[in-house]
Amino acid sequence: MSVLVAIAITTGILSGVWGWVAVSLGLLSWAGFLGCTTYFASPKDGMKGLGLSIATNMSGVFWAMVIIHLSTIVGIEIIGYVITAIVAFFMCVQAKKTWLEFIPGTFIGSCATFAASGDWQLVIPSLILGAVFGYCMKASGIWLQKKLAQPKNDLTVPELD
Template structure:
């Protein structure tokens, strides 16, 4: 069994389970898939990658709340746009810190918060559990592939 097939299989199975879990717990299934996607897209994998993707998602939630509440407090659309520009700068510059080094994860967390109208109480557990599901999808797929007895080495096609 190829690595791709094994990860695809476990991802499909766990995606269905996530759909059921999210509805059962009253979470945002789409936000959980964003947390899962954040883990898969992270250039760092394993537990460290999970940590980086989760922390960047959470920082994005915080940045979005700063924009939402700051814009409301300032009361001006134009000043709100300036605040958005400044916060977006900080969302990118935080990459200097290893645990906040995945810029797309930060924007994923912020976008989820905007899409949920600032309901961080629902976004945060959805992103967190989704990230754990993403980690589990990949880890279980690699475990399954290893148990299948097929080498992880890619096939080399020789030209004639």
């Protein structure tokens, strides 16, 4: 079995589990899938990829809230667009820091916050648990592929000459 098929199997199973967990905990299942997507798209694997995914998603939540609050305070639509442009610049420039280098993760966190109408208290746990599920999906798929690829112990007795 290929790694891709093994990851597809575990991703399918854990996607169903995530849906149940999200509903049970009152989280946003779609935001969790965005966290999961961030992990899968991250340029790093393993725990470093998980940390990068969570850090960039959380920075995106922060930046979205900056845009929402500053735009609300100003109250002039055109200024809101200027604020968005300036903040988007900072969302990219922060990638100079290694732990924030994955710009798409920042934009995913920001977009999730906008889609949830600024309900960051609901977006944050949804994104974090989603990223953890993404990590588990890939790690368990790799484990499954290795487990199935292991040679079976041959219990037949070799012929003696």
